[in-house]
Amino acid sequence: MSKLQRGFTLIELVMVIVILGVLAAVAIPKFVDLRTDAYQASAKGYAGALSSANAINYAGCAAKGGVATANVCVLVNSCADLGALLQPSLTLGVKPGTTVAGTVYVAADTATTATGIDCTVVVGDGTAAGQTAIFTATSAP
Numbered sequence: 001m002s003k004l005q006r007g008f009t010l011i012e013l014v015m016v017i018v019i020l021g022v023l024a025a026v027a028i029p030k031f032v033d034l035r036t037d038a039y040q041a042s043a044k045g046y047a048g049a050l051s052s053a054n055a056i057n058y059a060g061c062a063a064k065g066g067v068a069t070a071n072v073c074v075l076v077n078s079c080a081d082l083g084a085l086l087q088p089s090l091t092l093g094v095k096p097g098t099t100v101a102g103t104v105y106v107a108a109d110t111a112t113t114a115t116g117i118d119c120t121v122v123v124g125d126g127t128a129a130g131q132t133a134i135f136t137a138t139s140a141p
Helices: 010-032 035-064 079-085
Strands: 104-106 117-124 131-137
Touching: 010 035, 010 104, 035 079, 035 131, 079 117
Parallel strands: none
Antiparallel strands: 104 117, 117 131
8 A cells, every 4th residue: 555645845945045045135225224224214213303392492482572581482502402492301412523323313403593503403323424305493492
């Protein structure tokens, strides 16, 4: 009596392994550099938060007639001053030559004007440039 054997042949198993290897070689590079995307998204998030805090502060100052009042209208002279508007507050230093991963900076600490000035938020990623996002800030009061 002859026994019927069932299963996969060696050729079929090798072909499956080869196909999985090709798929892995194509898919892995797409997921390897997610760190840069994460830092860029973080920079955009900080820029959005600072821009919103600046808009709320500016509206509070307009309501108080431009008079500095605690928790309503805070004096803003530069891009770095905007970190104090967040809860909890964020200390923004000027970007150094090489950024520290995960640290938030402003690219330049320029004075704001009544019409607004572009502030650049930099989230450090360990490189000299870091990841940047730009928003417009207006001075208050």
